[in-house]
Amino acid sequence: MAQVVQSATETTDPRVLRSRRMLMDSLLALLRKKEFEDISVQEIADEATLNRATFYLHYPDKSALLQAMTDLRFRELIERRGISFSDCDGALRAIALGVCDYLTETTGCPSQLAKMSLEGSIIPVVEGMFLEGLSHHAIAPGADPAMLAATAAWAIFGAARRWFQTRDRIPAEQMAAKIEAMVKPILLSAAPA
Amino acid sequence: MAQVVQSATETTDPRVLRSRRMLMDSLLALLRKKEFEDISVQEIADEATLNRATFYLHYPDKSALLQAMTDLRFRELIERRGISFSDCDGALRAIALGVCDYLTETTGCPSQLAKMSLEGSIIPVVEGMFLEGLSHHAIAPGADPAMLAATAAWAIFGAARRWFQTRDRIPAEQMAAKIEAMVKPILLSAAPA
DNA sequence: CTGCTAATGCGACACTTGTCGATTATTTGG
């Protein structure tokens, strides 16, 4: 997997921090005007007042930038909510709500959602949260935490995605409750005997 | 969504059938040698002994070809198994097994799996199968079949994907049983009171 | 303050992409 491996990316150099932030801001601004596929690297660089070569110095392509930006923004959104892993029921609903909100927030105008690259970057984050949450619990001997986390994360995302694509959709809070009801059994299936 | 809308694609003209089959075969052959992103439309056309313009006559881009090919091959695999919607328990396990098998079958050599575009094309197919299966049942008033189908499909795929990425993985049949156990509650949550 | 290092700017490159109009080949219906 080549997702979310930016561990070697940790820099303190204000130049690279500035460049990356400007690139993300630029992409976000452009996404409000046009579809992702219709945005060129040159446009992103121009909007950021950076050279196109500088872009490639930080991201292999525009999808990587989108992934990094999505990852960052979703983590911020969740952190802003202050998910507590002490009460898991609340965490599950909060994560579901976070995914719903994130979809509506980031994909403002167009049917930007169709792009898997945008969507997919949220799943590993959610997966990591479940993995962290599961580590605080005893689970049945045969169960695999990573498997449970992956299944739950993909299920939540699939549900949230479907909800978002629905016209005249119910409120996000209500949807989060439905998602919780559907997904909770997955996690409970690993409860110790 | 622009996925799996090929309804207008039904043709009997032997020329287009031949072209499309050759394009799919070419892509499949090339995928055994290199990554999807490293394959150009020109290469696919060359391998198929077709003109590049002919490619664009059938698919808007190479991702569309990949989607169409994945869709076709997965449907064939499932059909070969003869999924019966009369007993749903069997169908659920069979679909899960189909997804597992498909992952191992199509992504033979490289870590081709990382590509969402390849993976994602299976989900709508699975979703459609659940939708079909659910249409034969009475469900609770508040439940939405499309939502259930989407959630179950994504959950299955997420689980199968995780399984496939695991080294020294358990047999597909065993995994399918685990998936069934995890996913069944999602569908049961809509059982009529 | 002064280097050294590394990030950025710049221009160029070979290549890919998606599209177009014109021409040739194939299928199908009458």
Next chain:
DNA sequence: CCAAATAATCGACAAGTGTCGCATTAGCAG
């Protein structure tokens, strides 16, 4: 069997992509 319809070929185009080498600048350590 012929003629209209449509698919495939070909060459060309503007635009975008990813990568270079090299010059310039900004940050950081001594």
